[in-house]
Amino acid sequence: MKTFGIIAEYNPFHNGHKYHIDKVREAGATHIVAVMSGNYVQRGDVAIIDKFRRAEIAVQNGVDLVIELPVTYSLSSAELFARSGMMLLGALGCVDGVSFGCENDSLTLLKEAAEASIKAAVPEKIRPVLEQGTPYPQALQQIIGLEAGPLISEIFDDPNNTLAVEYIKALKFLSLDMEILPIKRVGASHDSDTPSGIYASASAIREMIEDGEDFNAYVPEQTAKAVTEYEEAEYLCYFENLERELLYMLRKSVPQQLALLPDVGQGLENRLFEAGKAAASLDEFLEMCKTKRYTMAKLRRILLNMYIGTLNSDLMMPPAFGRILAFNDRGIEIIKASGAKNSEEPNRLAVPFSSDIKELVSSPTPAAKRFVQLTTLSSDLYALAARNVKRSGTDFTAKIAKISIDEEIIGEQIADSMIDAGDSTGIEVTKGGKSPE
Numbered sequence: 001m002k003t004f005g006i007i008a009e010y011n012p013f014h015n016g017h018k019y020h021i022d023k024v025r026e027a028g029a030t031h032i033v034a035v036m037s038g039n040y041v042q043r044g045d046v047a048i049i050d051k052f053r054r055a056e057i058a059v060q061n062g063v064d065l066v067i068e069l070p071v072t073y074s075l076s077s078a079e080l081f082a083r084s085g086m087m088l089l090g091a092l093g094c095v096d097g098v099s100f101g102c103e104n105d106s107l108t109l110l111k112e113a114a115e116a117s118i119k120a121a122v123p124e125k126i127r128p129v130l131e132q133g134t135p136y137p138q139a140l141q142q143i144i145g146l147e148a149g150p151l152i153s154e155i156f157d158d159p160n161n162t163l164a165v166e167y168i169k170a171l172k173f174l175s176l177d178m179e180i181l182p183i184k185r186v187g188a189s190h191d192s193d194t195p196s197g198i199y200a201s202a203s204a205i206r207e208m209i210e211d212g213e214d215f216n217a218y219v220p221e222q223t224a225k226a227v228t229e230y231e232e233a234e235y236l237c238y239f240e241n242l243e244r245e246l247l248y249m250l251r252k253s254v255p256q257q258l259a260l261l262p263d264v265g266q267g268l269e270n271r272l273f274e275a276g277k278a279a280a281s282l283d284e285f286l287e288m289c290k291t292k293r294y295t296m297a298k299l300r301r302i303l304l305n306m307y308i309g310t311l312n313s314d315l316m317m318p319p320a321f322g323r324i325l326a327f328n329d330r331g332i333e334i335i336k337a338s339g340a341k342n343s344e345e346p347n348r349l350a351v352p353f354s355s356d357i358k359e360l361v362s363s364p365t366p367a368a369k370r371f372v373q374l375t376t377l378s379s380d381l382y383a384l385a386a387r388n389v390k391r392s393g394t395d396f397t398a399k400i401a402k403i404s405i406d407e408e409i410i411g412e413q414i415a416d417s418m419i420d421a422g423d424s425t426g427i428e429v430t431k432g433g434k435s436p437e
Contacts, residue, residue, distance in 0.1 A: 003334055004029035004181065005095045007069070007085035007167065009037040011047045012227065013057045014205055014219045015198050016101070016185065021062035023183045024099045031330045033065040033095065034058055035085040037074035038325075038375070039237075039382040040308075042081050044300025046237045046385045048206055049226055050394070055325035056401035057222045065331030067353070068323040070371055071378045072314050075301045076262060078137075078159075080315060082166035083173060088322050090176045093347040094337040097179030098171070102164040104155055105184035113155040114168040116148035133292045137162065160185060174349070209236070234388035239300065241385045243282045246303050250276030250285065253306070261305050262312045263298055272302070308378045320368035323375065324355035326401040355400040 145153035
């Protein structure tokens with residue numbers, strides 16, 4: 001058994017994601033676990049399709065187990081996004097390697113870039129550059145260029161490379177001994193508007209969906225089917241649909257409240273407060289607040305954290321549990337291997353893993369209760385981003401997809417394996433579970 005981890009968003013799942021998974025299999029992985037952003041994504045947006053359906057599609061296309069990256073981290077910086085994802089992979093205790101897509105798949109250069117980034121992020125080096133109004137990523141890259149040279153600095157020109165470096169840094173920070181498998185992206189680059197062959201970026205596909213264009217050539221059939229179903233039911237979610245809710249919250253907020261949000265500091269709360277009172281649309285608000293330091297993505301994350309109620313103090317807590325969103329027979333084997341390994345030697349990152357949110361509600365730890373609160377509330381509020389608003393409580397009512405690898409393995413054999421896993425993990429299995437309802 002050789003288990004590899006992937007940290008992803010699958011917003012939506014497309015042919016490039018399938019290519020990545022297939023390459024990980026070709027490299028020798030027998031089992032694959034994905035830590036996936038839930039209903040909110042790192043670019044400061046709502047996922048176009050909800051987490052349960054996206055997780056199911058991932059398992060239908062080669063992933064064996066999907067674990068939710070808590071919203072606290074999916075709406076945070078690239079560094080915290082990567083580190084928390086690695087924490088959950090490390091918490092399983094049975095993940096042998098990690099793989100990610102990137103434009104430059106030279107592991108040597110990526111490791112050098114990670115070391116250069118660590119050395120450049122010293123406060124006395126980076127503070128003077130930040131004080132000039134330079135955004136943190138650009139300030140860091142500027143110092144790396146001076147200290148490590150242009151070849152290493154150019155690694156950071158691409159967002160996927162930047163995330164790759166953060167994954168490597170997270171492994172080092174957490175002292176996790178995992179094999180690293182970078183996979184060079186094929187076709188369209190990150191955020192590219194131009195498809196290439198059967199590949200298009202997730203942002204281009206989302207734009208096609210919103211504009212009513214044909215995108216089927218760039219996604220597996222399960223994604224195309226889900227988009228059609230959600231579009232007909234008016235369940236596709238868009239950030240713009242939250243405009244009135246966000247403007248309402250801005251207009252009722254005071255600077256002292258805004259200062260408690262993640263990424264808000266150095267007087268930004270006053271700028272947010274003034275713009276919130278003056279702006280008549282989200283676009284106007286964002287234009288009024290945008291600076292070199294505060295990008296659109298960061299401002300959108302701040303807005304969504306305000307909407308959900310995430311506080312800066314929430315980012316100080318490591319993941320308190322792993323919420324299972326979808327799995328197959330091999331996914332059960334991953335959970336079993338996790339429990340077996342942890343029973344032999346303590347895992348300092350270990351947390352409970354369960355598909356049943358009700359089990360996690362009763363957790364005795366304040367951190368777990370807070371994570372459950374943010375998870376369930378954020379899902380209820382996410383539903384407002386669709387034209388046709390769903391009922392609240394989907395984290396308690398949605399069916400967790402169990403995809404059978406071999407349809408001939410049915411009946412008592414598969415039931416026994418589910419019971420065994422459920423005793424220790426809280427897995428609540430419903431074969432082929434579907435959302436929206």
